[in-house]
Amino acid sequence: MSAPDRSAAVEPPLALLAELTHRCPLQCPYCSNPRALVGHGAELDTATWSRVLSEAAQLGVLQVHFSGGEPTARRDLVDLVRHAARVGLYSNLITSGVQLDGARLATLAAAGLDHVQLSFQDADDAGGDAIAAYAGAQAKKRAAAALVVAQGLALTANLVVHRRNLARLPAMIEMAAGLGAGRLEVAHVQYYGWALANRAALLPTAAQLVEADAVVAAARERLKGRVVIDYVPPDYHARQPKPCMSGWGRRFINITPSGKALPCHAAETIADLDFPSVTDHALAAIWRSSAAFQRFRGTAWMPEPCRSCDQREVDWGGCRCQALALTGDAARTDPVCALAPDHALIDDALAAPARDALVFRRFEKTTLP
């Protein structure tokens, strides 16, 4: 917590991602959680989460995303949703839906929940259940979606796509629109943590990507005015890196189940940064002046070719965690950038032979790469 105070120049954050727990009944091999999961006993208690929500609203946060793991695994979820509403936060529940029943959903809606994001892993039961390693998951998700819509809540269907299910993207979009989702997020897997370990099994081909772009464009036109479709492309096929988190420490705060405050959910992989905990520090101090949030904020930290690039305040140098994961140095230009000195790493990954076997997300030590 010691860095030059540039707090006057720091804009307030827009959103808080509250990872309430890493517990989850599903085992998706592209989970965005870190490989080292936080156990049940280390989770923050209700009072601490409530304080964090109050501090977030005070700081200028407008939206809170209750996520995980599976946030419905927390028995106090309804209390946290109610508290978020009380302090004026727009609340979003990011869930697999497999543990959601009508009674629980009704209490969440009554507590002030604004929106539910439900993930789908495939178009059909066989594919969906296999990738989640959970028999019956897909049917439970469809049932949960129907409950959300019946409750009058806004529903986003998050359709996670990769090499193994892209052929069924049109069917996934049809299914989600048919379930009554007002918004679809067609999200290509992003390669961190579990997904990076499974990259050779999941990375789409260039031809698949061209096809997916066309499918999304056609669906947007067909569903215009009825369903909004957001599209998250796979950055490995891009020439310019994504503006990860809209820039480090610019818009988002992520809180882990044990209370660490991170600029993005994968940031703990950057081992030489000391991420402050909300159990020790006020959120405003963490946001404005902690060394971890200042480290890659703005453009002063940038190496060439970012530093003199006219896109530096568009893509913010791409993703720090990706730079670390692929080059071993979080302060290098994101290798996705065609101008990055390490761009060959991306070409190599795209040219690498596809693998069949998957590493599933579990609470255990794995020895795979």
Added chain:
Amino acid sequence: MNERPDAAYRFAPGVKLRFDETRQAWIVLAPERLFVPDEHAVEILKLIDGARTTAAIVDDLATRFDAPRATIEADVIELLQDLVDRGVLRR
């Protein structure tokens, strides 16, 4: 153009207009997105209540801003269509 003078509008599920004290600005909060509407859009969005029609919104604005009804009507219709396309409003 799908707009009709007798069409009434409401916010889509999960969409809210809120004044943000921190930024001293009206903000539209929606599923995993938010945006800051310009001052014209704010005046229109404040009138969305599920009952008011396009004609009623135009009447209200024409009176309050003492502007020609035809000019206001064209702007309002264009903006409402845009907000429907973006999933903010529903008819």
